[in-house]
Amino acid sequence: MRGNPPPQQQNQETIIHWTSGRPENRQKAPKAVHAGVATQGGRLVILPHRKGTTFDSLGNQQTSRMKAILILCSLFTCARGFIYESKTFEDIIPHSIDTFSIDVARLESYPVKCGELYGTPVTVFTPSIENPILSVSYNDKIIWKNPGDECISITKTSFTEPVLIILKIRTIDMIIETRFYTSFGEDWVNIDEETFVSFIQQTGIHPHVMLDIRNINKIACNISRTIIEGLEVTTIEPKDKFEIIELLDAGTLVWTGYHKERKILQCSFAPVTFPLFISVISEDSDEKVAMDYFAKVSNFWEVISESEYNAGLKSLNTSLIAIDGVLDINDALRNVSIGPFGHITLRYNSKEMLIRIVDGEIPIWDNSHENCLDLILHCRSNGAMFIQMTVVNHEGRRAMNFYYTGDYGWQSVDREGFYRALEAKIITYASIDVCSSYPPEEIVETIDAHEFGYPNIIYNSQPNVRITSVFCGSKPIWSSFGNDYCVSASIIDKDGESALLELFIKNQDVTIRNFHINNGRDWIHVSEIPFLSKLRLIKRTGFMEKYIPTVSGFKFPTALIVSFTLGFLML
Secondary structure, three states: OOOOOOOOOOOOOOEEEOOOOOHHHHHHOOOOOOOEEEEEOOEEEEOOOOOOOHHHHOOHHHHHHHHHHHHHHHHHHHOOOOOOOOOOHHHHOOOOOOOEEEEHHHHHHOOOEEEEEOOEEEEEEOOOOOOOEEEEEEOOEEEEEOOOOEEEEEEEEOEOOOOEEEEEEEOOOOOEEEEEEEEEOOEEEEEOHHHHHHHHHOOOOOOEEEEEOOOOOOOOEEEEEEEEOOEEEEEEEEOOOOEEEEEEEOOEEEEEOOOOOOEEEEEEEEOOOOOOEEEEEEEOOOOOEEEEEEEEEOOEEEEEOHHHHHHHHHHHOEEOOOEOOEEEHHHHOOOOOOOOOOEEEEEEOOOOOOOEEEEOOEEEEEOOOEEEEEEEEEEEOOOOEEEEEEEEEOOOOEEEEEEEEEOOEEEEEOHHHHHHHHOOOOOEEEEEEOOOOOOOOOOEEEEEEEEOOEEEEEEEEOOOEEEEEEEEOOEEEEEOOOOEEEEEEEEEEEOOEEEEEEEEEEEOOEEEEEEEEEOOOOEEEEOHHHHHHHHHHHHHHHHHHHHOOEEOOEEHHHHHHHHHHHHHHOO
8 A cells, every 4th residue: 555545435444544755755645634544754643533534433432442542553653763754764775775885996897998088088987777886985085975876977087196087976866967076185076077177188287197018098198019120019109188107017017207207208118919128218397308128027027228128129039940840949949048037039930831849859739720920939037938829720810829838748728828827927816715804915905895784895806916716615606717807706794694796707808797696505606686686685684674673672564563463452
């Protein structure tokens, strides 16, 4: 009967009129109702007796008893705080039960899209309908949070200073609002659109961007490739209106101009697929130009001299020689020095067709099904070797082949496995136990988000960490198939037992959500619908326990039933 007006005429019965407390329902409620129990503006009240209504047809004794019952019901419930001035259950419960918080500082760990706004590269995150955003923060600082409202999109500019974000908010009245925020010291300030745009476009102010050579921002940078003495070199220059003030390699800092107030005019690196040497041309506010050179030594970037940089580039251009179409890795490295940087890269660029590749007596590849177009050999001082080949099959289709010396000699691997081995000491591959108290900080960042009385713990992987397996104690939940890895995990703990787990799995440029439910014995992989159903149930239970008051140990609905039962027993 919720929200339905009572019939115009009912005899020999008490009429209970219940409204939701929402404004639209209160407007529809009739001005005159029959005697009974009702809510008015969210209150539980006794409706006044009117002459000619149902009580007139009752005997005086029955009428008195009925009034006593109604008074008892009202006193029993209202004595414990059930007279809500303006709020009913639906007013207190959030607009949507499935909610979560977003940390803008780690926005890229979510499934985001890249675009351009006001001529500036931006990152945009749009949540699913089932998971609206109720809180937005930057690290530990709350930017926006308003009960009843939802954030339906977050847009973040890609430059570092100032940090600017745009939030689209759907209010409780279903009105869409656009709000602009900027960082001001340690605080966040809500600004108007004109001020927001002026931060980007005003004269003399250029958006500061970070350049990661593994993920180059093509909106902010121009990219070109040239061949220098047979070696392919990538050169990057900022576009107009942009200033590169930080240089990264897969999240690892290589060069910064923050404290020196310098910006990058040009950056070059080689080889293209796995940078080992970098040159940076920068200038300060007085337009004084400087050049810096870097080399990757034992998987760390170190400053080197110009002569060392040139020698390093020359070592990259060392050619491999095949004899009668056979390339013997063992013979090719016999007179080659690894050099001071701990590695060397060699290239086979002869026009002579390769027939076979061997390492002494060990066969690695032959041309029975495909021909080699290009080959690069990476060698480490610890003896590890890596081969990447561009091949074409007999139908004219190109492909890439990857090989490296693993625990069992030469192995053929996929692209992800190849670079995983090549960058073994740069990128850390780890497992996490989502049911442990706190995994190591060097692996994940842990966020405690207690919602509706239940712990909701979020684990975000550190920038240089790839999570390849997830456990709960000794029970495996998820593991990588080689090309994917987990960037974030959110687990809900109910009554001391881990109940639900949501994983964000990244595979190249695509991030997908992965859902798991604990059935009491094992963790099972499920689709989104049963996961959300279980999540709603848990959060509603938590809401009831937190927001619905008790009457001598009973919840409100139970108390109401007990009240009526005791009252009718008195008849």
